[in-house]
Structures are given as structure tokens and as C-alpha cells.
């Protein structure tokens with residue numbers, strides 16, 4: 386299965402912020418125990434690179450990606466650490482080009498028609514729709530589906546158990562991203578059992594969508 390197909394099969398992309406690399410492996414195992422084998426560790430923290438490396442090495446069943454990749458240098462860091470895919474909040478042509486040079490799939494963030502067309506020009510058929518809620522949510526994606534029938538989206542930002550199914554019901558939505566099952570406060574508190582519980586709930590919801 387391709388990397389993108391694996392994300393599509395999971396239907397969920399947890400957006401993880403790890404402040405301590407020591408939490409990386411327990412977090413990955415907590416997600417797996419909840420039934421999810423895909424995650425994005427964001428470059429919002431200094432521990433991102435080491436966290437990705439630990440998960441890639443110690444939890445090989447997990448398809449690990451890097452998020453909040455803002456510079457070509459971070460593309461290299463992420464890929465060298467073992468990230469199998471990259472996600473960005475916005476569309477940065479230099480970052481997209483560097484990912485292509487490394488041969489690693491990238492899902493850049495867009496939230497309007499211009500962004501979708503920029504991604505299409507780069508040969509991409511999958512984008513992150515960010516920030517999904519504030520940008521117009523489900524009705525906005527429905528509007529984009531008219532002119533851009535082949536584009537697929539990973540809406541992220543403001544998604545929770547309460548609205549997950551509404552997004553996943555759209556044919557254009559490959560998977561939904563979000564932090565609700567991996568909130569930083571839960572990771573900080575070492576509440577990995579709770580993360581497994583929330584993940585299992587999210588997985589069950591996604592399956593029923």
C-alpha cells in the first residue's frame with residue numbers, strides 16, 4: 386500500500402506535539418493500541434526530530450510523518466530522522482520542491498481555490514485543508530469539490546469527535562487531521578491510557594462514517 390493509501394485507510398491523522406522525545410515511543414504505542422498506525426509529529430517543538438527518529442526506529446509498524454514543516458532544512462531533518470511523509474500548514478513552494486527532491490510525499494496546507502490550483506500545478510492531488518473550521522468547514526470543501534473534482538483533502542483545525550463524521554462523509558475527504566485524541570496536556574501528564582481510549586473512540590467513529 387502506498388503511504389497516501391495508508392493515511393486514507395486510517396482516515397485519521399493525529400497531529401502530535403511532543404515536548405520531550407522520551408514521550409515519543411509511549412505515544413506511538415498508545416495510538417497503536419487504540420487502532421491507529423499513522424501519526425504526524427510536528428516541528429512545533431525542538432523534540433520533533435528526535436521523536437520522529439525514535440518512533441521510526443522503535444515502533445516500525447507506525448507510519449510516521451512530520452508536520453509543521455516550514456523550511457527546506459526541516460524537510461531534510463524530517464526525512465533524515467525517518468519521516469515517511471510531510472505535512473505543512475501553508476503552501477511553501479521551496480518546501481514542496483525539497484520534498485519532491487527527497488522523493489517523500491508532501492501534503493501542503495491550503496484554504497482557497499488559488500492554493501488548490503497551486504498544488505495542482507505542482508502535480509499534487511492531495512492537500513491539507515487548514516485551518517478547516519475557521520476557513521469554512523464542510524460547506525467550503527463542498528464548494529471546492531465542484532471545480533476540483535479530482536482533488537482530495539485532509540481537513541485539519543477544529544475537528545473533533547463532534548464533527549469528524551460530517552467531514553469524512555465527503556467523497557473528497559481522504560482523512561481528517563487533529564489533535565483532540567493527543568492533546569499536549571495528556572502527553573505531558575503521561576495519560577497514555579486516555580490517549581488510547583480517545584483514539585479508539587475516534588477510530589470507531591471514523592469506521593462508522
Ligand SMILES: O=C(O)C(=O)C[C@H](O)[C@H](O)COP(=O)(O)O
Pocket residue numbers: 400427429452453454472473474494515541542543544562563564565
Ligand atoms: O501545526 C501545524 O502545522 C498545523 O497546521 C496546525 C495543526 O494541524 C492544528 O493545530 C491541529 O488542529 P486542532 O486539531 O484544532 O488542534
